[in-house]
Amino acid sequence: MTLLSIRGLSKVYAEIPVVDRVDLQVTQGEIVMVIGPSGAGKSTLLRCVNRIEIPSEGDVLLDGVNMAGDMRNGKLVPDAPSATAQKRRRIGMVFQRFNLFAHLTALDNVAIGPRRVLGMKPADARTLAAEQLARVRLADHMLKRPAQLSGGQQQRVAIARAMAMRPVLMLFDEPTSALDPELVGEVLEVIRSLAEEGMTMLVVTHEMQFAREVGTRVLFMDGGRVLEDAPPKAFFARPQQNRAREFLRRIHVMTPA
Numbered sequence: 001m002t003l004l005s006i007r008g009l010s011k012v013y014a015e016i017p018v019v020d021r022v023d024l025q026v027t028q029g030e031i032v033m034v035i036g037p038s039g040a041g042k043s044t045l046l047r048c049v050n051r052i053e054i055p056s057e058g059d060v061l062l063d064g065v066n067m068a069g070d071m072r073n074g075k076l077v078p079d080a081p082s083a084t085a086q087k088r089r090r091i092g093m094v095f096q097r098f099n100l101f102a103h104l105t106a107l108d109n110v111a112i113g114p115r116r117v118l119g120m121k122p123a124d125a126r127t128l129a130a131e132q133l134a135r136v137r138l139a140d141h142m143l144k145r146p147a148q149l150s151g152g153q154q155q156r157v158a159i160a161r162a163m164a165m166r167p168v169l170m171l172f173d174e175p176t177s178a179l180d181p182e183l184v185g186e187v188l189e190v191i192r193s194l195a196e197e198g199m200t201m202l203v204v205t206h207e208m209q210f211a212r213e214v215g216t217r218v219l220f221m222d223g224g225r226v227l228e229d230a231p232p233k234a235f236f237a238r239p240q241q242n243r244a245r246e247f248l249r250r251i252h253v254m255t256p257a
Helices: 042-049 081-088 106-116 122-135 151-163 181-196 208-214 232-237 242-250
Strands: 002-013 016-027 031-035 057-062 069-072 075-078 091-094 169-173 200-204 217-222 225-230
Touching (some): 002 042, 016 042, 042 200, 091 151, 208 232, 217 242
Parallel strands (some): 169 200
Antiparallel strands (some): 002 016
């Protein structure tokens, strides 16, 4: 079943297309790794999916529902902000930076969304938050504030916070890029466990080995366009485009056929 459908998506800044006519279909349970050089449009693509950025043209449908509005008499009627917020609840997003509330404990950072957005009772929201923190192996740290946690632990709190909203799609925008190298593994392990549970994900990453091992598909982007879309084994062994081959050679991850 197609969960996410992207059709002719573009985002233009100052007449420069940062995302350029992207078409993408993602079925439920797929883990799509989005790779490419800096400035390729990877992060902007994710931000357009959940409408943090408003696309210049094109459509994003989540489970058949247009993220931009409703069709009436053959025309798209844009959503009011409240309707956009309602649709966005079904998409979880984890950023490079953790964006936690410094004055709240890990438990309250995770519980605040279910309580304020989903309307859960405070006790129920805290129970859900505790479950999600245990899920990311932070049961022993839930009463600590962000300053008392490592970068990897803070990012895991951010993942728990996104998962507490019960999304059907998770977006990860370079979730390990702000971490010290020794902390990267603990965050990737949590994402790996979500993949094993069947969560549908788009992951922008520079971790090529992780993309190869965990992804079900690899998208290679450059210049705002998807130049390749292939299973990881095929992509890393035999990329079809010269630009993709050049990229892999520069970062020394191209494998023999």
